Amino acid sequence: MAIKIPALPEQLPTAQPRFVGREVQRVEDPGLVSGTAEFIDNLALPGMLHCAILRSPHPHARVVGVDTRAAEALPGVLAVLTGEDVRRWSNPAYTAPEGWGAYCIAVDKVRFVGEPVAAVAAVNRYVAEDALELIRVDYDVLKPVPTPAVAMAPDAPVLFEERGSNVIQSRVYNWGDVDRVFAEADHVVQNTFRWNRVGANPTETFGCICQWDISDDSLTCHGAYQTPRFWAMARALALNLPTNKVRVIPHPMGGGFGGKGGPRGTDIAALLSRKSGGRPVKYIEDRMEYLLAGFGQSWDRYYDAALAVKADGTVTGLKVKLIDDQGAGTEGWGTISVAKPLAAFTGAYRIEAAQYDTVLVATNRAPTGPYRGYGPPPHFLVLESLMDMAARRLGMDPAELRRRNYIRPDQFPYTIPSGNEYDSGNYEAVLDKVLAMSDYRGLRESQARWRADGRLIGIGVVSTVEPGVFDWNAYATVGVQGIGVPEGAKVAFDMLGNLTVVVGFNLQGQGQFTVAAQVAADYWGLDLGAVKVASAPTDIGPPSFGQGGSRLGVAITGAVLGASEKLKAIFCQVVAHLMQTTPDQVELMDGRLRLKANPQVGMSLAEVAGTMLGRSDLLPPGMEPCPEATFVWTAEGRTMPDDQGRCRSYLTAANATHVVMVEVDRDTGRTDILKYFIVDDCGTRLNLANVEGQLQGALAQGVGAALYEEYVYNDEAQPLVTTFVDYLMPTIHEVPMATKDFVVTPSPVAPLGAKGCGEGAIHTTPAAVLCAINDALAPLGVEITETPASPHRVWKTLRRARAG
Amino acid sequence: MAMSTKQGICITVNGVRHEREVEPRLTLADFLRHELALGGTHVGCEHGICGVCTVLIDGRSARSCLALAVQADGCQVTTVEGLRDRTTGHLHPIQQAFVEAHGLQCGFCTPGFMMTTLELLAENAEPSDEAIKEALGGNLCRCTGYESIIASVRLAAQRLREQKRT
Known part of the structure; x- marks a missing residue:
């Protein structure tokens, strides 16, 4: 039977949703503010040992010998793990593309500073x-x-000798008639960028x-796991265990943003446990380890890109050449960040043709991994910077250039050249709202006045699309397989009518337990606090992926609603039998199963569940006495990619326009953000506070990327x-504390009309800030195309202006 | 590097006296977390930048990752576990304000922010936004973008002022 999931909050079986779409207090917060949440380092098991990892000080070296005798002799040391052990007991990390992974401890050679070479349990x-x-x-x-340029030189040392080259993948995608649109363009705006x-x-x-x-060679891992099932499967492959012999118990996490790492640490702790006779082994990565080798590094990129533009401002083509420094292999799945821009390659615009020329290169920097946004944030920095450069070339206002090129509301669902389909949107409404809110005209007048005083004032107006609710097919081009990302939930009533929602992930900060509770509470007419949300280990929980790809809010909503619909159908059968009618004459409304013809007559949830569990004599013959249901949700309509990577991948397309005003200090190169405005549209907002929190938090990370944060390596690949x-x-x-507002264009394809919004502003903020800085520098005839636009880099750019 | 001799210390944590023999190199954070099982004080960087491990030592905020347990000998230490009203079980107004104003997401840095807030509001019952920023400038949060934290501190200050009046 096909399950019909409510498409909008109005379709929930309640007169008025009390929780969905409102600002509610999160169910997870009392434990978090009390300090009682069980973050992994708060857990201790009997007989537990503690792991420390010895890491390579060299970016590239052969490991000639490891002498552990003195360490083993130290009182309190139970086991020491080396490359010899892991060669015997485990496999190199599985990667996409295949063959670019390493063992959890270096075997034969090290490829980056911080790579584990031995580990101790004590x-x-x-x-x-x-x-x-x-x-x-x-x-x-x-x-x-140290760099892709060195890596691709003919005489370069090769990191993975069996691969024969440092080039992981080299691939050019052509979507539409790119050569023609560039040949017919009135202007070609080209530039290079370094992220x-x-x-x-x-x-x-x-x-x-x-x-x-x-006793049976099985493994249990408690820990800070963002995607528990995924890691359980990967650990089984790495450690030569059947997949049903690895059990992952996810604990609440102190954030993740994709970059939580963990495979090597888990495998090392697991093998130390094996080597110490089955004692539990705790590994807590320290911050220096995280910064050196924690899979928290992302997007190390060299771009050369161009826009084809008509004289009237119509943008017809986009070419992006990307050389991506993946670091020492692809064990962190950094390759996906090159593939993901296909899901929104041309941003918010009707650009008819595009080309993406990608080279993924291995170097002796740390392997890259996922980070919030997973690839598009640098891509949008390039696209949006080119839009501003085009506007300057044409003498057009950057906001108006964008408006001219937006996908129009009547064009949705809209298929972009790189293949993905955007579900819905009203970009011009978002732009109008943010321009009004910021008094854009007033900002431009202030800018002109202050410029006349000699100040370097700039304004950025940037629009982006946030692909939401990822699917694996979006990453097929780098070797990831599969379509569909199942996310399950169980709704279970006990004999007294209390509801537990079982999910397969744990807390990470986005408030998804609250979302699950809100949806369940409104569906079943319960108070929010009456819903218990429980996280199940991987061996007993429903199929689940967990947090990632701006999806879990939407996916868990679909799962809870699907399970609730299934259970409601069972409850209707019970009530119909007791009331001597047919199930189609029974409905759920505000927490009661009642007769449609006579709504005064009905049963409470406790009565129905209690009857099922405690009075089998009253049930329809043959009915299973189980007031529980599980539903596993995945987005429908996802398609197999064609030879150019085109497919329907991400389900939803949220969008935002940011307006930012900055001032650049002439003497120091320091940028101050004076004003910041955001209007976004992520469809139905399931929880207003959650969405606003995601936006403001992603804005902060975007500001970091634009102005401050950088993993610096020297020319010897030393971090x-x-x-x-x-x-x-x-x-x-x-x-900056942004002024925010929103537009709601519900998704026609996602549960309750909600679009993925967890990555949010990091798609937009780096581009908005850089565009504003370049707007400030424009009168000087210089520009900066490297991030972070640190005071030093901007100062050097200003010196160029003076010299020029 | 040889195993060091242990040293006797007496530290009062949240009003409870603890006498222990500890290694001189044991950090105060590890002492609280692993010797006393007060896990609410989290550890973020162990080099004194992030402020996640902030506790109060004799009423002053301090990085418990940089302090050694032996340095806190004879001191009064307050941790997040000391905020909640022990008899009623009610959240402290600061905790309640962080919940109501959404001053947290993952909650890992939150105990540090709340302890710094406790110190701030003891000295300044009605802090301006600038004073709040000045006080919290040494605490990193990677989730919230700080806006809701400022709102939480403002709300906490208001609640505490109201509490004082009644």
């Missing part, structure tokens, strides 16, 4: 770290490969406790960023 972390100092490693240092490495840096690093059951003194996370002083 009675406490202090002793474990003492033992690391007793391990002797002999290295034969190799020539480092330096940034990364996730959740305040909690990765941590886990792994226990190897030596120069190992602490928060070097990696500049925005503090309360740097983040």
